Every structure is written in structure tokens, then in C-alpha cells.
Amino acid sequence: MQVKLRVKRFDRERDREPYWAEYGVEAEATDRVLDLLHSVKWYQDGTLSFRRSCGHGICGSDAMLINGRNRLACKVLIKELGKRISVEPLRGFPVVKDLVVDQQAFFRKFESVQPYLVAEEPPPARERRQSPEARERFDDTTKCILCAACTTSCPSFWSNPNYLGPAAIVNAHRFLFDDRDAGQEARLQVLNQSDGVWRCRTIFNCVEACPRGIDITRAIGEVKKALLLRRG
Amino acid sequence: MAATYHQYEVVVVGGGGAGLMAALTLRGRDVAVLSKLYPVRSHTGTAQGGIGAALGNMEEDHWEWHMFDTVKGSDYLADQDAVEILAREAVETVLELEHWGLPFSRTPDGKIAQRPFGGHTREYGKAPVRRSCYAADRTGHMILQTLYQQCIRHQVKFFNEFLVLDLLIESGRVAGVVALSIADGSLHVFHAKAVLFATGGCGRIYQITSNAHALTGDGMAVAWRAGVPLEDMEFFQFHPTGIYRMGILITEGARGEGGKLINGRGERFMEKYAPTLLDLAPRDIISRSIYLELRQGHGIGGKWYVHLDLTHLSREVIEEKLPDITDFVRTYLGIDPVKEPIPVQPTAHYAMGGIPTDIWGRVVVDEKNRVLPGFYSAGEVACVSVHGANRLGTNSLVDILVFGRRAGRDLVRYVAENDFPPLPPRAEENAEQWVARLRAGRSGSAGRRTTVAELRDTLQREMMDKASVFRDEKLLAEMKEVVGELQQRYQEVTIQDRGRVFNTDLVEALELAFLLDCAQTVVAGALARQESRGAHSREDFPKRDDQNWLKHSLAYRTPSGQVELKYKSVSITRFQPQERKY
Numbered sequence: 024m025q026v027k028l029r030v031k032r033f034d035r036e037r038d039r040e041p042y043w044a045e046y047g048v049e050a051e052a053t054d055r056v057l058d059l060l061h062s063v064k065w066y067q068d069g070t071l072s073f074r075r076s077c078g079h080g081i082c083g084s085d086a087m088l089i090n091g092r093n094r095l096a097c098k099v100l101i102k103e104l105g106k107r108i109s110v111e112p113l114r115g116f117p118v119v120k121d122l123v124v125d126q127q128a129f130f131r132k133f134e135s136v137q138p139y140l141v142a143e144e145p146p147p148a149r150e151r152r153q154s155p156e157a158r159e160r161f162d163d164t165t166k167c168i169l170c171a172a173c174t175t176s177c178p179s180f181w182s183n184p185n186y187l188g189p190a191a192i193v194n195a196h197r198f199l200f201d202d203r204d205a206g207q208e209a210r211l212q213v214l215n216q217s218d219g220v221w222r223c224r225t226i227f228n229c230v231e232a233c234p235r236g237i238d239i240t241r242a243i244g245e246v247k248k249a250l251l252l253r254r255g
Numbered sequence: 256m257a258a259t260y261h262q263y264e265v266v267v268v269g270g271g272g273a274g275l276m277a278a279l280t281l282r283g284r285d286v287a288v289l290s291k292l293y294p295v296r297s298h299t300g301t302a303q304g305g306i307g308a309a310l311g312n313m314e315e316d317h318w319e320w321h322m323f324d325t326v327k328g329s330d331y332l333a334d335q336d337a338v339e340i341l342a343r344e345a346v347e348t349v350l351e352l353e354h355w356g357l358p359f360s361r362t363p364d365g366k367i368a369q370r371p372f373g374g375h376t377r378e379y380g381k382a383p384v385r386r387s388c389y390a391a392d393r394t395g396h397m398i399l400q401t402l403y404q405q406c407i408r409h410q411v412k413f414f415n416e417f418l419v420l421d422l423l424i425e426s427g428r429v430a431g432v433v434a435l436s437i438a439d440g441s442l443h444v445f446h447a448k449a450v451l452f453a454t455g456g457c458g459r460i461y462q463i464t465s466n467a468h469a470l471t472g473d474g475m476a477v478a479w480r481a482g483v484p485l486e487d488m489e490f491f492q493f494h495p496t497g498i499y500r501m502g503i504l505i506t507e508g509a510r511g512e513g514g515k516l517i518n519g520r521g522e523r524f525m526e527k528y529a530p531t532l533l534d535l536a537p538r539d540i541i542s543r544s545i546y547l548e549l550r551q552g553h554g555i556g557g558k559w560y561v562h563l564d565l566t567h568l569s570r571e572v573i574e575e576k577l578p579d580i581t582d583f584v585r586t587y588l589g590i591d592p593v594k595e596p597i598p599v600q601p602t603a604h605y606a607m608g609g610i611p612t613d614i615w616g617r618v619v620v621d622e623k624n625r626v627l628p629g630f631y632s633a634g635e636v637a638c639v640s641v642h643g644a645n646r647l648g649t650n651s652l653v654d655i656l657v658f659g660r661r662a663g664r665d666l667v668r669y670v671a672e673n674d675f676p677p678l679p680p681r682a683e684e685n686a687e688q689w690v691a692r693l694r695a696g697r698s699g700s701a702g703r704r705t706t707v708a709e710l711r712d713t714l715q716r717e718m719m720d721k722a723s724v725f726r727d728e729k730l731l732a733e734m735k736e737v738v739g740e741l742q743q744r745y746q747e748v749t750i751q752d753r754g755r756v757f758n759t760d761l762v763e764a765l766e767l768a769f770l771l772d773c774a775q776t777v778v779a780g781a782l783a784r785q786e787s788r789g790a791h792s793r794e795d796f797p798k799r800d801d802q803n804w805l806k807h808s809l810a811y812r813t814p815s816g817q818v819e820l821k822y823k824s825v826s827i828t829r830f831q832p833q834e835r836k837y
Contacts, residue, residue, distance in 0.1 A: 036754045053587070065708035069751035069760040076467040079503045079583060081396060082296040098586055119438065120757040126293070139404035140356025150353040152365030158358060165358050165390070165397065169295050203356065236582075 026050045026101060028059050030071065031111040032121045041118070043109075044068075052102035056089055056110065060096060060122075073122035080234055083170035086113055087122050093172040093232040113175035115184065129171050132187050136195040136213050141206025157202045164197040164242050166235040173229035173239055179222045186222040187214070189229040189239045196242040199249060211250055220246050258433070258442040258683035263287040263412075264670040266432055266445045268419045268474060269453035270294030272395075272655035273634030273662075275402035275411075277451050277616075280663025282409040284670070287445065289417040289434055291454075291469055294403050298455055298467045299655065302395025303579065304508030305387030306352075306656075307375060307649035308345035312366040313385040318342040319829075320377060321386060325650060326830045328374040328537045329607075329643025330789035330799065332487070332807070334826035337614050337639040341650070344657045349388050352656070357401040359390050360576075370576075371511040374537035374647040380837070383535050387649045392506050392579045398652060417443065418762060419473055420686040422450065422481040422630075428676040429629035432477075433686040437762060440755030442690070444682045448670045449629040451662055452478060452610060452618075453655075456635040457773040459766075461603035461723065462715035465497055465504040471766035472773035474636040478610050479772055483620055483627065484809040484821070486638040487608035488773070489780030492646055492790045493724050495541040497602025498587055499560040505580050505599060507648040509565060510534040512576055516541070517562045517596065518553040524561075529837040536837040539645040539790045542601040546724045555598060562596035601724055605646055606773075607790065608780070609638040611809065616662025622809065622823040629676065631666060633658040640807060643825075644789020693764045696749025705747040707764045714741055714774055722778055727795045731782040738775045742816065745771060776810040779818035784808065801832050 026048045033041040046063045057075055064071045073096070074084040080098035087096055088111040090104050101108070116124035142151075167190065174180050174188035195214055198204045214220045220243060229239040263285050267274045270290030278288050290297070309316040322342035326333055353359060353367060360368040369385040377384040390397040406413075414434070421433040423444075431447045454474030458466025479485050495516070496505040510516075516534050518524045528544040529536035536544075545561055554560055565573055570593045573581055577592075584592045610632040611619050618630040618637075634655040641654055696704075714737075721734040745768060752760035786800035787793050806822040813819050 034754060034756070036756055053589075055587075064760075065706070069706070070754070072752075072757045072759050076292055076296050076469045077298065077301050078468060079301070079501075080586070081301045081393075081579075082292070082298075082467060084292065084296050100586070120754070123757045130293070134407050137408075139408040142354070142356075146350075146354035148350075150350055150359075150367050153361055154365050155361045155363060158361045161358070162391075165400075166393070168300075168396070198356075201356070201358070 024050060024052065024106060026059060027107045028063065029109040030121065032071070033118050034120050050101050052100070054101050055097050056099050056101070056108065057085060057096040059101070059108065072120045081168060083168035086170040086172040087111065088113060093176045095170060095172070095234045098234050113171060115175045115181050126171060129174060129190070132191040133169065133194055136187070136191050137206055137210050138194040138198065140198060140201065140204055142203060143205040151203050153203060161197050161200040163237050164193045166237055167193050167197070168235060170234065172232040172234060176228040176232035178226055178228065179224055183218065183222060185218040187219050189243065192220055192243050192246055193237060193239055196246055199246060211253060214246055215250050220250065258444045258687070260444045260446065261287070262446040262675070264448045265451065265666050266447040267451045267453060268432060269455060269634070269636070270413065271297035271453060271455055271634065272299035272398055272402060272652065273659035274451065274453035275406055276656050276659030277453065277633060277663040277666070278411045279402065279405050279409065280660050281666055282411065284667070287412045287414060289414045289419060289445070291416065291418050291473070293415050294413065295399060297399060298470060300396045300399040301467065301504070302398070302652055303392040303504060303506035304372060304511065305370060305389035305394045305649050306349060306398070306652040307372065307386050307647070308349040308388055308653065309342065309386060310346060310349065310367060310369060310388065312362060313369045314377070316377065316384055316386055318346065320379060320384065321345065321375070323379050323830055324375050325641065325647055327380065327835060328645055328647040330645055330835055331805065331832035332640065332643030332788060332825060334640050335828040335830065336826045337641045339828065340614055341641045341653055341657055345653045348653065348656045348660070352398065352401060355401050355405050357390065357397050359388055370508060371535060372648045373507045373510070373535045374532070375649070383532060387508065387511065389508065392508055392577045395652065418765065419454065419477055420689065420765065422477050423679055423682050424481055425676050425679045427628065429627060430676040430678050431682070433683050435686070435690065437757060440758055442683050442686055444678070446675060446678050448673055448675050449631060449666055451616070451631040451633065451666065452636050453632065453634045453659065454636045456606040457770065458603045458606070460714065460718050460770050460774045460777065462719040463497060463502040463600065464603035465494055465502050466603065472769045473766065474632070475609055476769035476772035479776065479812050482812070483610060483618060484811045485608060485776045486611040486807050486809055487640060487780070488606070488776040488810055489784050489808060490607035490644045490790045491603065491777060492538055492605040492607060493542040493601040494538055494604035495545055495601050496563050496599040498583065499598035499600050501587060502602035503583055503587065504602065504604070505563060505597060506577070509563060509577055509580060512572055513568050514563055514565045516545070517564050518548045519555045519557065520553055524548050524553070532837040537645055537647060540837065542724050543792055545601055560598040560600045563599045564596040565592045566594060566596060603723065605651060606635055607638070607640070607642040607644065607646055609636050612637045612639055614639065614661065615665035616658050617665060622821055624823070629669070631662045633662045644791060690761065693748065693750055693761060694753060704749050705744055707748055707750070707767050710741050710744055710748065711767050711770065713737070714770060718774055722781055725792050725794055726781055727793060728782065731778055734778045735782060738771060738778055742771055742775070776818055779820060780808045780810055783820050805832065
């Protein structure tokens with residue numbers, strides 16, 4: 024079938040402002056949006072720029088705004104979208120070119136929550152024991168692929184770019200609820216700052232956007248609760 | 256345009272598992288990591304089923320059994336001194352990952368959980384053993400995340416979205432690399448005492464592949480152009496279970512949990528080909544068996560696929576132990592694997608060959624294993640060789656970590672003992688000319704130009720037809736011609752995008768050259784090797800021939816751009832070659 028693909032484009036070397044380009048692409052219902060973008064780039068217009076790598080929803084390169092929702096281009100099929108498809112860069116990040124956005128600030132926020140295991144005592148000779156129940160406690164937030172779909176769907180982030188954002192909080196949660204970790208205090212201090220977890224207004228856009236199905240709002244709620252318990 | 260110059264004692268190229276492991280081993284030292292992608296986007300993250308280590312958490316297991324399985328799986332081409340290290344150090348490596356926080360799945364008593372995997376057995380082949388340590392079916396994702404987390408903790412210096420274009424050698428020593436910054440199109444010269452290549456594989460030489468778009472053999476080709484040979488390139492693994500037509504991987508862990516392969520006649524056909532291990536035979540054997548079934552018209556409905564059937568497993572097992580592949584199958588095929596079998600076909604998965612190294616990751620450049628000072632390599636881009644003619648599942652993750660770490664350790668020694676070598680004059684010149692040529696071509700509409708896509712499509716399609724699971728002299732000779740023509744036509748390639756900023760049109764044109772080089776060495780090695788061993792299956796030479804071919808190939812680039820082949824011996828320590836049956 025013929026699909027009308029509209030792409031919001033911008034090349035700062037050539038364009039004064041972003042514009043919509045429209046392409047007709049022959050596609051099958053089971054093709055991915057990424058296949059459409061490749062079809063344009065390879066056979067119509069080589070100047071179209073976007074990131075991608077694994078092509079099946081694991082590397083997190085190709086999050087973008089597709090028909091008004093944040094999705095991975097490699098994980099949404101044409102049949103879910105119909106014959107008119109529009110694609111834009113993620114909101115709230117500076118556009119580098121076309122669908123490529125600058126993610127440096129995003130990664131700095133991720134790093135700020137100390138997303139690594141802090142263990143005080145020297146490790147045992149074998150593995151640390153962890154019960155399947157304790158492991159399950161933080162399973163959901165280990166799935167994060169740092170694609171930024173959640174953070175850039177969040178109205179609190181749009182209105183305050185300094186807000187840590189859901190992705191960083193999800194990664195803090197992954198360690199806060201790991202019973203092997205001893206770095207809670209320092210991590211909670213970062214989350215408790217004015218641009219930390221309290222900026223979340225439980226709007227649930229992030230849950231809707233997450234291509235990994237992480238219950239992000241719940242994770243954020245658990246982090247807030249941990250902070251409240253700590254105060255008490 | 257002038258290049259920007261940098262100086263670091265060690266430059267690691269590649270931000271996947273091997274590169275990050277080496278960087279962590281070098282933590283606190285003067286190291287920079289160059290990565291074509293943001294490191295968390297690396298292909299290590301897509302590994303699913305587990306990392307093999309004889310922890311013995313579920314049942315008796317020993318590193319000697321792991322070593323034997325790896326050697327037998329390699330069809331006796333692996334170097335046994337290196338395999339011994341792999342199997343021994345796998346255990347401490349997995350424990351170190353746990354100590355760094357990796358969230359492994361757990362046994363009821365809290366140990367790291369383990370599952371069966373293809374070719375991994377107890378007592379030297381008697382029956383499958385549970386050796387694969389896993390985190391659901393996203394083990395690679397958790398390994399990559401854990402390593403990157405530790406890099407943040409230790410403040411490792413990264414140059415993200417840098418594409419390596421040239422390896423600098425001066426006075427017989429490696430002196431650095433030249434790289435393109437994709438973000439702004441600038442060229443950078445990295446002056447170093449030592450360079451580690453950990454850039455991954457080249458699966459994109461094939462049309463149906465589990466490999467990411469980024470896997471274009473960059474490190475292999477850059478090293479080859481600099482005069483370094485590539486070892487055993489003819490051995491390319493096809494994983495038996497890629498999603499039909501898309502090639503997306505369905506982990507062997509699905510069969511480890513009890514999944515079965517079924518042909519169009521409803522038969523569990525692996526009973527014929529591997530009566531002991533059945534669906535858990537090594538990958539080369541299962542991929543060939545599937546091809547044989549398909550050729551006899553035993554595909555599902557006569558089509559080019561068979562079924563991977565999980566429907567006899569419980570919903571809990573499928574959703575808890577295989578959540579990601581369940582998601583893939585639902586997303587891409589609209590099928591619920593709890594209720595319906597999955598259409599699968601073999602998919603190009605792993606290069607056993609690569610840049611030859613010794614057991615310390617040091618690159619060796621001739622039949623006598625002479626070291627090229629200052630050059631290191633680890634992971635899929637390298638060939639130690641621990642995988643020989645066919646890699647066992649889970650061993651790629653072991654390889655990147657064990658040999659990434661060993662390379663890191665030897666680099667500590669090397670940079671302490673050596674000064675910076677001089678840089679060659681105008682170090683960026685080759686890279687600069689190459690980029691300039693691609694930019695200079697006439698721009699125009701896609702129909703009138705020689706495009707990257709056109710050449711790459713031809714390469715991938717033809718490699719699939721002529722140099723994949725089954726090969727013969729006629730097809731390989733034809734493929735050699737095809738690659739030669741494509742190399743010629745590459746000289747006429749032009750790109751449409753003339754910009755500096757994030758020019759992926761340029762990046763893909765550069766990557767195409769790397770793909771062509773890799774394909775050229777695969778085909779040359781395959782055409783010369785007149786035997787069948789592991790993943791290299793010649794229909795005109797169907798038997799393994801230890802008398803003439805128990806040796807590694809070394810493909811060199813001649814000044815005119817042709818391949819010259821030499822051979823070197825295999826290290827055999829504990830296990831003499833035997834007939835390989837499962």
C-alpha cells in the first residue's frame with residue numbers, strides 16, 4: 024500500500040526554521056515506521072537524518088514523536104497507524120538535525136542519580152545471595168533502555184527543563200529498591216532537590232510512552248514514599 | 256579542514272561489552288573510549304539468553320566440561336589454550352558482574368539462576384547441563400547497563416558518536432586512530448600509546464541478520480587496510496531461530512526452556528540430525544538441518560520457514576523467563592507464543608573470525624603470532640580464537656568480558672613500559688581524502704547516481720544466496736566476482752547530503768566500504784577452504800579434513816586490494832579432534 028509519510032525536518036546549516044516534508048512510500052502493513060524512514064533515506068532523499076541501530080526495540084536509538092505519541096520507530100507497525108503517518112523529533116530537547124536530538128543533558132541527569140550499585144562491605148567470594156522476591160522488587164525498572172520517550176512526553180519536563188525527569192527517576196528506583204545497595208542516602212538527596220521527584224504531577228504520559236511497558240508513575244510514587252518515610 | 260588533535264595513553268574504540276570492560280580495567284588511567292553510538296545503544300545489549308559459566312548452582316558442572324563443549328562446538332578449530340582461559344575465567348567474571356550489581360535471575364535459595372543452552376553438556380557430551388547464567392531474556396541488556404553504570408561511577412571519558420576511519424602505525428608501532436565526529440562532521444586524530452579495537456561484528460554483509468544496522472565491520476576493515484590480517488573470516492554463524500523475514504533473534508533460551516523445532520509435516524526434525532541433544536544441538540548443525548528441511552519442501556506450507564513451538568510450555572514460564580521475545584513475537588508477528596508456534600528461519604548472527612589476537616588481546620600479525628606493538632582487540636571484532644569454526648551460545652558474552660579484561664590488564668603494563676610513539680606526518684590525510692571524495696561526487700536524484708543503498712542491497716542479497724549456510728565453489732567464485740564489481744562501483748558512489756551536521760548519508764557510505772572489505776575476506780577464505788567445518792559448509796567438500804585444513808586462515812590485503820591467504824596452526828592441548836556428533 025501507499026503511505027503518506029510527513030516528517031518534520033530541520034537542518035540548521037540550511038533552514039531558518041523547521042518545515043514539514045511529505046513522502047509517498049510503498050509499504051506493507053507489517054512494516055515498521057523505521058522501514059518507512061529507511062525507504063525514504065535510501066531510495067528518495069539521502070539527506071533525511073535519524074538515529075537507529077538494533078531495529079527491534081532494545082537499543083533505544085529511535086524514539087520519536089509518531090502520530091502525536093512518543094514511540095520507537097522500530098517498534099510500531101504501519102497497521103497500527105494507518106496510511107497517513109507523521110513523524111517529529113522528541114519534544115523538549117534541542118534538535119540537532121531532522122529527527123536527531125541532543126541527548127547530552129538527558130544523560131547528565133541520568134548520571135546525577137548515581138545509577139550504579141554502591142556496596143559498602145567487600146564482596147563475598149561467591150555471589151551475594153538475593154531472594155527471587157527481593158530481585159522481583161526492582162525488576163520492572165531494570166528494563167529501561169534510556170530511549171527518553173518518557174522524559175520527553177512529560178509536561179512537567181516541558182515546562183521546566185531542569186526537572187530530572189522520569190527516566191532518571193526510574194534508574195534511581197532500580198537501585199533504591201535493590202537490597203544489595205547501600206547508596207540510598209546520597210541518591211535520595213538528589214531526588215529530594217527542588218528539581219527532583221516532587222516535580223512529578225502524576226500525569227501518566229510517561230507510562231503511556233514507555234516502549235518497555237514500565238509502570239513509571241508507580242516507580243516514581245515509590246520513590247516519593249521512600250523520601251517521606253525517610254523524613255519521618 | 257584541519258583535524259582536532261587529542262592525546263590519551265589508551266584509546267578504546269567501541270563502547271560495547273568488550274570496550275567497556277577494558278576501560279573499566281584501566282579505570283583511573285589516561286583512557287578515552289570512542290563509540291559510534293551512545294554506549295548504551297551497543298549491540299551487546301541485544302544478547303538475550305545468558306552468559307555461560309560453570310558455577311554449578313543448579314547441578315554439578317566444571318570448567319573442564321565447558322572447555323570441552325566449546326572445543327567440540329568449534330569443530331576443533333578453536334585454540335585450546337585460549338578456550339581454557341575462557342572457561343576458567345568465566346566463573347570469576349560472572350561473579351564480578353554480580354558484585355557490580357548485575358540483576359541476575361535467582362534460584363529459590365538466592366544464587367544466580369542457570370538454564371540449559373545449545374551444545375553445553377555435562378560429562379563431555381552426555382546430556383544438556385544448566386550453565387547459562389541469565390537475567391530473564393535480557394542478559395546482554397543487563398550486562399551493558401551494568402558496565403556502563405560502573406563507567407559512570409569511575410568517570411570514564413567517552414567520545415560518543417565518533418566513527419573510526421583509520422589506524423595510525425608509525426615505526427612499527429600503533430600510534431593512534433583517526434575518527435569522524437558524526438555530530439559535526441569534524442575529523443579527530445587521537446594520538447595514543449596503544450589502541451584497543453572492540454567495534455563488534457559485520458553481520459550487515461547479509462540480508463537476513465540479527466545484527467544491528469551499526470554492525471558494519473568497521474574495526475575489521477580499518478585494521479585490514481592498515482596491513483593487519485583477518486583470521487578465519489570464512490566462518491560466519493547463522494543462528495537457527497530468527498523471526499521469519501525480519502531476522503530478529505529468538506534466543507536459544509527458548510529451546511533451553513523446552514521449545515521445539517517443528518517442520519511443515521509436524522515432525523520434530525532434530526531427532527534425525529542430533530538424536531542426543533535434539534533442539535539443543537549447536538547452532539551450525541541446527542541451521543543446516545533447517546535448510547535441509549526447507550530444501551526438501553518441508554517448510555511450513557512449503558514456505559521458507561519452520562516453527563519454533565513453545566505452546567506446550569506454561570504461560571508463566573514463557574512470560575517470566577522469556578518476556579522480551581514474547582513481546583517481539585506479539586509486536587512483529589501479531590502472534591501469542593503461548594498459543595501459536597513462531598515462524599523462524601536461520602539469521603546471520605556472528606563472525607567467528609576477526610582481528611587475530613593472543614590470550615592478552617594483543618594483535619598478532621603473522622603465522623608465528625608476532626605482536627604488532629600497541630594494538631589490541633577484543634570481542635566479536637577479534638579472533639583469539641575461542642570460537643573456532645562455530646561459537647556456542649552464551650560464549651560471546653564470556654568472550655567480550657574475559658578478553659576485554661585481559662586486554663585491559665596487559666594495557667596497564669604496556670603503557671607503563673612505553674612512551675608515545677611519534678605520530679605520522681599529516682595523520683588525518685587518508686581519512687580526509689576519503690571523506691572529501693565521497694562529498695565531491697555529483698549530487699542529484701537517486702535514479703541517476705550510484706547509491707550506497709543500491710550497492711549494499713546487492714551485496715546483502717547476493718551474500719545470502721551465495722555465501723551463507725551452504726556454499727560451493729561455483730557460488731563462491733560468482734560471489735567473488737560480485738564483490739569485485741561492487742568494489743569498483745564503490746569508486747563512483749556519491750552521497751546527496753553535503754552537510755556537516757549529523758550526516759548519516761556520509762556515515763553509511765563509509766560503512767559500505769567496510770562491509771565490502773569484510774565480505775571480500777569472507778568469500779576468499781570460504782572459496783579456498785575445501786572442507787566442511789563448523790559454520791563453513793561446502794557441498795562440494797562435505798567432510799571435515801583435519802589432514803589439510805586443521806588450521807586458521809589469515810587474509811591479508813595486497814597493495815592492489817586483493818586477498819592473499821596464509822595459514823597458521825591451531826593450539827591443541829587437552830582434546831584431540833574427534834568426529835563431531837550430538
